[in-house]
Amino acid sequence: MLQIDLWKRITILLTCLAGLWLAMPNAFYTTVERHNDAVQAIELGATTAENEAQRAEWPEWLPSGLVNLGLDLRGGAHLLAEVKVEDVYASRMDAYWPEIRDALRPERPTIGTIRLQPSPSDEVHVRISQPEGMPRALEVVRGLARPIQTLTGVGANDIEVRAEGDLLIVTLSEAEKLASDERTVQQSLEIIRRRIDEVGTREPTIQRQGTDRILIQVPGIGSAAELKEIIGTTAQLTFNPVVSRGSDENANPGIGNKLVPSLDEPGAFYTIEAAPVVTGEELVDAQPAFDQNGRPAVNFRFNTSGARKFGDYTAENIGSPFAIVLDDEVVSAPTIQSHIPGGSGIITGRFTVEESTNLAILLRAGALPAGLEFLEERTIGPELGQDSIDAGKIATIVAFVAVLVFMFLSYGLFGVFANVALIINIGLIFGLLSMIGGTLTLPGIAGIVLTVGMAVDANVLVFERIREELKSAKGPARAIELGYEKALSAILDANITTFITAVILFAMGSGPVRGFAITLGLGILTSVFTAIFVTRLMIVIWFERKRPKKIEV
Amino acid sequence: MRLRLVKQNTNFDFFKRWKLWLGISGLMMVVAFASFMIQGLNFGIDFRGGTTIRTESAQPVDIGVYRDAIAVLELGDVSITEVFDPTFEDDQNVAMIRIQAQDGQEAVTVDIISAVEAALQSVRPDIQFISVESVGPKVSGELIQTAVIAVVLAIGAVLIYIWLRFEWQFAAGAVLALVHDVILTIGVFSELQIRFDLAIIAALLTIVGYSLNDTVVVFDRVRENLRKYKKKPLAEVLNISINETLSRTFMTSVTTLLALIALFVLGGDVIRGFVFAMIWGVIVGTYSSIFVASAALLYLGVKRDWSKPDANAGNQYANIDA
Numbered sequence: 001m002l003q004i005d006l007w008k009r010i011t012i013l014l015t016c017l018a019g020l021w022l023a024m025p026n027a028f029y030t031t032v033e034r035h036n037d038a039v040q041a042i043e044l045g046a047t048t049a050e051n052e053a054q055r056a057e058w059p060e061w062l063p064s065g066l067v068n069l070g071l072d073l074r075g076g077a078h079l080l081a082e083v084k085v086e087d088v089y090a091s092r093m094d095a096y097w098p099e100i101r102d103a104l105r106p107e108r109p110t111i112g113t114i115r116l117q118p119s120p121s122d123e124v125h126v127r128i129s130q131p132e133g134m135p136r137a138l139e140v141v142r143g144l145a146r147p148i149q150t151l152t153g154v155g156a157n158d159i160e161v162r163a164e165g166d167l168l169i170v171t172l173s174e175a176e177k178l179a180s181d182e183r184t185v186q187q188s189l190e191i192i193r194r195r196i197d198e199v200g201t202r203e204p205t206i207q208r209q210g211t212d213r214i215l216i217q218v219p220g221i222g223s224a225a226e227l228k229e230i231i232g233t234t235a236q237l238t239f240n241p242v243v244s245r246g247s248d249e250n251a252n253p254g255i256g257n258k259l260v261p262s263l264d265e266p267g268a269f270y271t272i273e274a275a276p277v278v279t280g281e282e283l284v285d286a287q288p289a290f291d292q293n294g295r296p297a298v299n300f301r302f303n304t305s306g307a308r309k310f311g312d313y314t315a316e317n318i319g320s321p322f323a324i325v326l327d328d329e330v331v332s333a334p335t336i337q338s339h340i341p342g343g344s345g346i347i348t349g350r351f352t353v354e355e356s357t358n359l360a361i362l363l364r365a366g367a368l369p370a371g372l373e374f375l376e377e378r379t380i381g382p383e384l385g386q387d388s389i390d391a392g393k394i395a396t397i398v399a400f401v402a403v404l405v406f407m408f409l410s411y412g413l414f415g416v417f418a419n420v421a422l423i424i425n426i427g428l429i430f431g432l433l434s435m436i437g438g439t440l441t442l443p444g445i446a447g448i449v450l451t452v453g454m455a456v457d458a459n460v461l462v463f464e465r466i467r468e469e470l471k472s473a474k475g476p477a478r479a480i481e482l483g484y485e486k487a488l489s490a491i492l493d494a495n496i497t498t499f500i501t502a503v504i505l506f507a508m509g510s511g512p513v514r515g516f517a518i519t520l521g522l523g524i525l526t527s528v529f530t531a532i533f534v535t536r537l538m539i540v541i542w543f544e545r546k547r548p549k550k551i552e553v
Numbered sequence: 554m555r556l557r558l559v560k561q562n563t564n565f566d567f568f569k570r571w572k573l574w575l576g577i578s579g580l581m582m583v584v585a586f587a588s589f590m591i592q593g594l595n596f597g598i599d600f601r602g603g604t605t606i607r608t609e610s611a612q613p614v615d616i617g618v619y620r621d622a623i624a625v626l627e628l629g630d631v632s633i634t635e636v637f638d639p640t641f642e643d644d645q646n647v648a649m650i651r652i653q654a655q656d657g658q659e660a661v662t663v664d665i666i667s668a669v670e671a672a673l674q675s676v677r678p679d680i681q682f683i684s685v686e687s688v689g690p691k692v693s694g695e696l697i698q699t700a701v702i703a704v705v706l707a708i709g710a711v712l713i714y715i716w717l718r719f720e721w722q723f724a725a726g727a728v729l730a731l732v733h734d735v736i737l738t739i740g741v742f743s744e745l746q747i748r749f750d751l752a753i754i755a756a757l758l759t760i761v762g763y764s765l766n767d768t769v770v771v772f773d774r775v776r777e778n779l780r781k782y783k784k785k786p787l788a789e790v791l792n793i794s795i796n797e798t799l800s801r802t803f804m805t806s807v808t809t810l811l812a813l814i815a816l817f818v819l820g821g822d823v824i825r826g827f828v829f830a831m832i833w834g835v836i837v838g839t840y841s842s843i844f845v846a847s848a849a850l851l852y853l854g855v856k857r858d859w860s861k862p863d864a865n866a867g868n869q870y871a872n873i874d875a
Binding site: 072080082223224225228374375376377378379380381383384387388390391392394395396398399400402403406407409410411412442443445446449450452453454456457460461464467468486489490493494495496497498500501502504505508509513516517520552 | 555556557558607609640663666667681682683684685686687688689691692699700702703706707710711714715718751752754755758759761762763765766767769770773774777797798800801804805807808809810811812813815816818819820821823824827828831
């Protein structure tokens with residue numbers, strides 16, 4: 001018989017109410033958004049009267065979750081960057097050379113003289129003059145290897161050492177490369193996040209994609225070029241010993257050295273040792289400041305290990321120049337006047353105040369460990385987004401009204417039931433989207449419109465079935481019951497197959513397409529729920545009240 | 554008086570010329586495929602890399618002037634099209650400029666984009682760049698790959714699901730219909746040279762879902778009727794099933810089309826291609842579930858030895874109530 005237990009009725013009703021309750025803030029989008037921004041600002045300590053007033057615009061006890069608008073609706077910039085993880089191998093190997101040299105030096109009686117040879121950037125080649133001493137050299141250099149922790153390779157070392165004739169070759173091990181890639185990407189992700197946060201924009205998305213890619217989406221920013229400027233500047237700071245200074249840009253720097261131009265003296269070139277004494281990674285703080293002549297400068301402070309290295313180096317090299325190198329340009333090359341033990345110093349150069357402030361921010365946020373290559377970039381103007389929202393709204397309303405009218409004309413009272421369910425359905429989609437923090441994109445709006453069209457399908461299946469059952473002259477109650485029972489397998493099969501494609505779209509797609517998959521998938525779930533439970537509940541309640549002898553569907 | 558799209562108790566004979574229908578469908582698939590092979594798709598930058606710039610100006614778009622301004626930069630293949638849309642204001646003149654991926658450049662360069670913008674600003678001082686999108690060839694290659702995998706995976710998953718829920722002949726029929734729909738859709742895009750981008754893949758997958766939805770509803774009724782009319786020939790059972798579900802098929806197609814047409818007309822030009830694909834898909838999907846899926850089923854034949862007595866008794870959903 002047509003019966004629904006009381007607890008089921010209450011559950012259905014509560015589910016609908018909960019969905020609509022969660023969806024409600026979206027109807028007051030701008031107010032709620034202002035409220036949320038104000039709440040966030042106050043949490044961060046900006047308790048201004050304006051923020052307080054904006055917070056008060058939306059009562060605290062109401063839900064305040066909103067559907068995020070995708071970049072294509074809000075406008076903003078989208079970047080897909082690939083982290084050039086190999087960059088790190090070269091600097092790792094550069095850093096290894098002094099260590100290898102120092103370790104081999106005491107062995108000179110057995111291995112003869114040692115000399116660095118040109119090599120691919122991720123290897124170190126060392127020639128020894130007495131090849132018979134190679135076994136000893138291998139032993140010593142292998143002693144430098146550090147064990148690394150990996151999931152698979154227990155006891156793996158970070159470097160591999162092999163000999164080819166009189167050449168000793170040091171490379172990074174595969175396990176170390178993997179671990180290094182992982183660290184590089186994580187670090188880049190973190191640094192990009194910090195840089196974007198320093199600028200302070202709303203809801204940036206900074207996600208890792210695949211092994212070595214980073215997706216960056218920042219709503220409200222003017223252009224992708226602007227975004228690239230914020231994150232793209234590497235600010236790689238190093239302190240290198242200076243070998244010589246000259247004006248020939250084609251001078252041969254010699255192995256283990258490199259030639260870099262001066263930042264503010266045109267035509268001046270420095271030959272510096274490639275292996276830095278200390279790098280910007282060991283900075284703990286950097287602040288804009290002024291030097292004793294009142295010119296803009298940047299104060300910095302090293303961490304303990306950086307301070308020790310810097311202290312030791314300055315103690316041993318009093319009187320010789322060293323270079324402060326920023327992104328492969330020498331900012332300044334002062335001569336070491338005395339031992340600098342405290343680990344802090346000052347960078348002077350011909351900065352403007354703005355430049356010194358920016359440099360301090362970049363240094364503080366840390367340098368990107370490796371270069372970024374931008375594979376994809378999109379800028380969507382806010383006007384286009386607004387146009388799309390407006391067009392989408394009108395289209396959705398028209399589609400909605402057309403379907404409502406059509407359903408009423410076709411099924412009369414039962415059509416009204418289906419229409420109420422359809423309205424609840426849209427509410428549920430928005431409620432769920434707000435709850436899971438889903439993002440609404442332009443194809444997402446299309447997904448909703450498609451759901452409006454398809455949501456009635458389940459109801460249509462049932463109603464058509466009831467019509468058929470009525471023909472075979474059973475009582476109305478029995479016809480309704482059979483209608484639901486027999487239509488169920490078709491409804492489930494049809495929706496499960498569509499749901500499968502939505503899941504695949506979600507898994508394989510990105511950005512706007514994923515937004516479409518979300519609304520389509522949620523739409524299927526809610527439309528099956530409303531068709532099987534909500535319309536049915538309405539029909540049953542109506543039937544209990546009226547007890548019609550005869551129904552027309 | 555109720556609105557009825559299909560009068561009650563229809564009795565069309567859908568299978569009198571089923572070989573003809575299969576033939577026509579086959580021929581259309583060949584035409585679509587040939588068009589795809591000869592003309593190729595008008596791939597958007599998602600799939601072949603490059604840059605698109607959407608411009609807006611109060612002055613009318615003059616493609617020749619735009620082209621001359623950009624030509625001096627020697628960027629290879631540049632296509633400029635004016636965009637028309639009923640939702641635009643009178644002084645809203647929109648153009649899309651597409652620049653091919655530059656040789657030997659994996660990443661996108663800001664220089665090129667700003668050079669193009671400067672060149673256009675010199676001929677149209679009030680021009681605005683509403684959106685600028687660049688995709689490098691590396692990513693676009695991968696996007697094609699993922700898109701193809703997505704479509705194949707979707708069809709495969711569906712094949713398995715229907716195989717489990719029905720018989721293999723049903724699965725084969727449904728998948729044949731899907732392939733038919735996908736090929737015809739790609740054919741239309743190639744024939745009309747509508748821009749084919751990532752969103753169209755989403756549309757293709759939705760078409761897969763929708764066409765399937767339709768096919769499954771018909772098949773569900775066929776399965777039920779096969780148990781009900783054990784002695785009737787397969788063609789007749791198929792015919793009865795399609796006639797019985799015809800009213801529903803039309804209702805759903807019409808409601809979906811109503812919604813989609815509203816979006817097509819009013820939804821703006823950005824998603825028009827996407828919506829067009831779906832409208833086409835709904836029409837083709839409805840056709841194919843009757844004339845391709847069911848005809849294929851007729852051709853393959855089905856196992857008639859249904860030992861289960863009642864249509865729903867053996868059905869795992871038979872006892873669900875609410």
